[in-house]
Amino acid sequence: MATKYHEVKGRYVDSVLLMQITRQLEGHEGVSKVGVMTGSKENLEIFKNLGFSPPSDIKSTDVLIAVEAESDAAAQKAVDEAIQLMDKRTSDTKAPELTLDEVRTAFNAGDLPVLFVSTPGQYVRGIATKALGEGMHVHIFSSNVPEGDEIALKKLGREKGLLVMGPDAGTVIIDGKGLGFANAVRAGKIGVVGSSGSGIQEITVLLDRGGAGISAAIGTGSKDLSSQVGGVMTKMALEKLSDSEFLMVIGKRPDEKVMQEIISMMSSKPSAFVALGDSEKRTEGKTFVTGHIDDAVDFALKSCGMKQFAWKDEKAVRPDDSRKLLRGFFVGGSLCYQAQAIIAQNGVEVYSNGPRDDAHMIPKDWRGLNVCIDTGAEEYVLGKPHPMIDPKARNQMIVEESKRDDVAVILFDVVLGYGSAQNVLEGLEGVAKGPVLVASICGTSKDKQNFDEVRKGLEKLGVKVMDSAGRAAELASRLAG
Amino acid sequence: MLKGNLKVFCVGADWFYQEMLAQKIDVKKVEWTPPPEVPEDIASILGALAGAK
Numbered sequence: 207m208a209t210k211y212h213e214v215k216g217r218y219v220d221s222v223l224l225m226q227i228t229r230q231l232e233g234h235e236g237v238s239k240v241g242v243m244t245g246s247k248e249n250l251e252i253f254k255n256l257g258f259s260p261p262s263d264i265k266s267t268d269v270l271i272a273v274e275a276e277s278d279a280a281a282q283k284a285v286d287e288a289i290q291l292m293d294k295r296t297s298d299t300k301a302p303e304l305t306l307d308e309v310r311t312a313f314n315a316g317d318l319p320v321l322f323v324s325t326p327g328q329y330v331r332g333i334a335t336k337a338l339g340e341g342m343h344v345h346i347f348s349s350n351v352p353e354g355d356e357i358a359l360k361k362l363g364r365e366k367g368l369l370v371m372g373p374d375a376g377t378v379i380i381d382g383k384g385l386g387f388a389n390a391v392r393a394g395k396i397g398v399v400g401s402s403g404s405g406i407q408e409i410t411v412l413l414d415r416g417g418a419g420i421s422a423a424i425g426t427g428s429k430d431l432s433s434q435v436g437g438v439m440t441k442m443a444l445e446k447l448s449d450s451e452f453l454m455v456i457g458k459r460p461d462e463k464v465m466q467e468i469i470s471m472m473s474s475k476p477s478a479f480v481a482l483g484d485s486e487k488r489t490e491g492k493t494f495v496t497g498h499i500d501d502a503v504d505f506a507l508k509s510c511g512m513k514q515f516a517w518k519d520e521k522a523v524r525p526d527d528s529r530k531l532l533r534g535f536f537v538g539g540s541l542c543y544q545a546q547a548i549i550a551q552n553g554v555e556v557y558s559n560g561p562r563d564d565a566h567m568i569p570k571d572w573r574g575l576n577v578c579i580d581t582g583a584e585e586y587v588l589g590k591p592h593p594m595i596d597p598k599a600r601n602q603m604i605v606e607e608s609k610r611d612d613v614a615v616i617l618f619d620v621v622l623g624y625g626s627a628q629n630v631l632e633g634l635e636g637v638a639k640g641p642v643l644v645a646s647i648c649g650t651s652k653d654k655q656n657f658d659e660v661r662k663g664l665e666k667l668g669v670k671v672m673d674s675a676g677r678a679a680e681l682a683s684r685l686a687g
Numbered sequence: 688m689l690k691g692n693l694k695v696f697c698v699g700a701d702w703f704y705q706e707m708l709a710q711k712i713d714v715k716k717v718e719w720t721p722p723p724e725v726p727e728d729i730a731s732i733l734g735a736l737a738g739a740k
Contacts, residue, residue, distance in 0.1 A: 216720075218699075218719065218720040218721060220699065220700065220701035220702065222701065222702040223701055223702070244721075246721075266721050267720065267721050301716075302716045302717055302718035302719075303715045303716050303717075304696075304715060304717060304718065305717065305718045306698070306717055306718070306719065309696050309715075309717060312694070312696070312715060313694045316691055316692060317691050317692045317693075317694045318689060318690065318691030318692060318693050318694065319694045319695075319696065320693065320694070320695050320696070321695075321696045321698060321717075322695055322696065322697045322698065322700055322703065322707075323698045323699065323700070324697075324698070324699050324700030324703060325698060325699035325719060325721075326721070329721060329722070333698055333719070337696075342696070347700060347703065380689055380693055381689075381693045383693055383707070383710050383712045384706075384710065385695065385703070385707065385712075386703060422689055446688060446689050447689070448688075449688060595702065624706045624707075624709070624710060625702070625703060625706050654709070
């Protein structure tokens with residue numbers, strides 16, 4: 207085996223682009239390992255975990271190309287191609303139009319300016335503070351932002367009356383336009399706020415299918431409903447959307463006190479709070495509180511004078527008695543969380559890398575257990591694109607597990623929309639029909655991936671396509687055990 | 688209220704910038720590179736000086 211390293215000094219390249227180059231080179235003959243990343247501390251750890259020894263002089267402002275191949279020539283060829291691809295992709299993309307200092311000159315009093323940030327987490331505070339100072343709302347897609355930075359930014363945003371959407375906010379829809387991962391949904395009078403990206407996507411998609419539309423969908427970041435952050439941006443977003451006819455909030459494991467404060471704010475208006483994972487349903491004032499997205503959507507449709515869903519429940523037929531295990535592979539973290547709750551409520555013990563409680567954390571060897579895996583979690587995306595952007599690795603996991611003779615059911619989500627891959631079924635070819643395959647599509651007929659074609663593609667592979675992620679989890683839970 | 692003409696400025700997000708262009712969002716790409724690294728020994732001296740102010 208031969209290993210080659212190449213440093214590109216002082217060049218910032220978008221991480222998604224670098225990951226796509228990595229993926230492209232991984233498929234080359236004779237190449238066994240590839241890493242193309244900036245030299246940040248976190249990335250150097252990934253290089254080491256991959257078995258590379260990065261040069262000591264590499265800096266976070268540099269890009270490192272590392273290749274292991276069967277020969278010197280093959281490794282050098284891959285390095286050369288990485289350089290070429292990097293040059294080509296960066297010349298294909300438009301050059302920056304302005305600097306951060308010039309942004310203020312590019313919007314006027316009647317505009318709604320939003321700074322979208324997707325840089326490594328440690329740089330976010332400086333960038334976002336400047337934007338807030340200049341009167342812009344901020345959408346922070348980046349994760350790994352220190353908690354102190356998040357709290358300080360949200361305090362500043364609150365003082366200035368500006369939204370700080372994130373950190374780690376996957377989904378925002380304003381004025382019918384999606385920022386981050388979002389679906390093409392109709393405009394309307396329902397305001398959606400949440401700390402859960404794929405949860406917001408599922409809600410807005412189901413509302414759209416039910417004939418309702420949204421005024422806006424504001425992602426507030428995965429930690430906003432924690433006791434430390436105090437729901438500060440969820441509360442502010444609700445104020446901003448107060449002219450909506452109906453309000454919906456969704457969060458994964460919200461802090462009890464924060465949740466009550468928010469329910470108190472909403473309860474004079476028709477509204478729903480989805481506390482993902484909660485098994486109880488209740489009503490407080492005009493607010494319906496539930497753990498299930500489907501129930502909340504039904505309540506919203508009814509409150510808005512629209513017809514509720516006629517959910518179809520598929521009959522569960524097990525392939526044979528020797529197959530007992532359940533597998534769930536998700537690209538949406540909140541859909542994974544909701545599925546676990548539904549499965550557990552139906553009496554099936556399920557483990558996960560994003561579990562409901564510490565007792566259900568997935569162990570190293572999970573082969574003999576029922577599992578739901580969030581393939582967008584950090585341990586699965588180190589040095590790789592998020593599975594919504596590139597679902598191939600997730601889909602190949604489904605194919606691998608489908609070949610086992612003890613798996614009864616494989617559950618998964620397919621997420622369409624802006625930000626998601628064009629070919630969401632890539633890598634799913636060759637899935638075996640031993641276990642029952644159950645999926646839901648989080649998407650609308652207006653999404654770029656063509657909902658009907660995706661549905662047909664899944665059905666052709668023998669997948670039962672359910673009307674929602676919740677319904678899919680219900681069916682899967684009846685097939686396991 | 689969230690009123691006004693949506694204008695988005697993208698920092699470090701080529702993939703999403705392209706997705707916004709596809710939606711015909713009024714979006715501009717903002718130049719950004721990570722600030723140069725300060726060696727840890729110098730950073731600690733600067734930190735101590737800042738704390739002494």
